[in-house]
Amino acid sequence: MKLIKYTSLILLAWLAVLSVNAQKQQPNIIFFIADDMTRDMFNFLPEGKGKNLTPNLDMLANEGVIMMGQHVSATVCTPSRFNVLTGKYASRATNPDFLKQVKKNDNQRVVEWNTHIMPGETNMAGILQKEGYFTGAVGKNHVYEVEGWKKVPLTADTADSKVLKQQRLNYRLTQQAYLKNGYDYAEGLYYENPDFNGPMSLAVHNLDWSAEAAINFIEKTDEKPFFLYFATTLPHGPTAANRSWKADRHIIPTGTLDEAPDVLPHHSTIPKRLKAAGIPINNKTANILWMDDALGALIQSLKEKGKFDNTVIFFFNDHGQYAKGSVYQGATANPSVIWKSGGFKVGHISEKLVSNVDFLPTIIDMVKAKADKKEMDGQSFFKELEGKDSKKHASMYYEIGYARGVRKGKYKYIALRYPRWVKDITNEERAEILDAYNKRLAIRGKEPNNTDPMKPFGHVQIIPGGGDAEFPATKRYPAYAVADQLYDLEADPGEQNNLADADEYKAVLLDMQNELKKHIRNIPGSFGEFKDN
Secondary structure, three states, X not given: OHHHHHHHHHHHHHHHHHHHHHHHHOXXXXXXXXXXXXXXXXXXXXXXXXXXXXXXXXXXHHHOEEEOXXXXXXXXXXXXXXXXXXXXXXXXXXXXXXXXXXXXXXXXXXXXXXOOEOOOOOOHHHHHHHOOOEEEEEEEOOOEOOOOOOOOOOXXXXXXXXHHHHHHHHHHHHHHHHHOOOOOEEEEEEOXXXXXXXXXXXXXXXXXXXXXXXXXXXXXXXXXXEEEEEEEEEEOOOOOHHHOOOOOOOEEOOEEOOOOOOOOOOOOHHHHHHHHOOOOOOHHHHHHHHHHHHHHHHHHHHXXXXXXXXXXXXXXXXXXXXXXXXXXXXXXXXXXXXXXXXXXXXXXXXXXXXXXXXXXXXXXHHOOOOOOOOOOOOOOOHHHHOOOOOOOOOOEEEEEEOXXXXXXXXXXXXXXXXXXXXXOXXXXXXXXXHHHHHHHHHHOOOOOOOOOOXXXXXXXXXXXXXXXXXXXXXXXXXXXXXXXEEEEOOOOOOOOOOOOOOHHHHHHHHHHHHHHHHHHOOOOOEEOEXXXX
């Protein structure tokens, strides 16, 4: 009897050792997400080759895999992050402010900077935490619902003690939101972009502060695998030197630090290093180098902790910038980089069409998590990374504001449908809307993009000429305001020639419209004649 008892104890101990070893074999995950990068900021793309000093990103790209077929389902900051972290289309958001708009919009979901992850909602951090991962977040939030957060205007005076008191409360509430969503650690946080985060005197980037928080997180890791979500505020505006790369490193959203962080090269070295590399010195190149310094600090910290060789690093830009706020390729096509020591079997380049809703299912497979992927819209491309055949998207789906899009084969179809209240807006109301919007731009120190109230509304904002984020796209695409658009991406990759009215493409148009119907059939909300209430 004793022998059986001892044998059982030995077996249990052996199983425990196996369990610990299996846990150790799980890779650490860093998901680094940049904000509003343009294609000329990537040395591995033709538009940016040799134009940037980014040795750390270059290393990841050279040693890892560049996902050239990477796409984004929703093309502004918040819903893109929602896609990444939940594996779902942003129309599935359930936060109160998002759902409040539904009735007004004839039950149509209007995806913009309004799709938040609710406390306890299944997301990347919560899934990995349940798998035994130590989880952390630093940088820009802009996606998790922060209950009780109150807006402090850009014009607020920090000399007023009530202003800083609210800023500090907002910060604590933001931390709590992360902790409710599966994070063990949340520091160095911005609720939103600097211009929308509080008073102008605090509305600067401080990447050193967020990087310091990330390094502190890595220092806290032990034998458990870890997950770090690092969402930089760069290179999104403000881009002026005194509010970005050259800003005072003592300034943070809650006031000023007694001592500036000392984890990145001093900002005075940025122009010197650019000059030495033969790179033009301007705010764009300086901010990208600053962001690369943060990436380098993470890598160095991993090496010092002996964690580097067992870490997978995802580098993702939230969306294409050329057509932000639309579903044109200039916004949806958005290469990413995935790195691990020794690279992936797929090789240096993957042309597989993948979406940002695919990241979470892929990571679930990568770490062998027990999570249920059935409710996710994404599909894993982990087999692709391993050099095997993996399931292909029959077609790609996109959604933003009042536009929906689908890509199938070489064709892209875009549908723009406004609810009744938009159609009923009077000319006088158009002028009022535009005037109020331009006044808000002026507070941020920006000139109006448009002063003509009769210009077509945007795809994502009901503002004549479009909102500030989408305005450039209104100038770049001739059929921007047309309800139905069809493009042959092989013959017309820039989407300049709308084929929707051409007789010879009627069958293609109908097929693409039916494909869109398939996608939105099981997604909440109506959309014009494609799906009624």
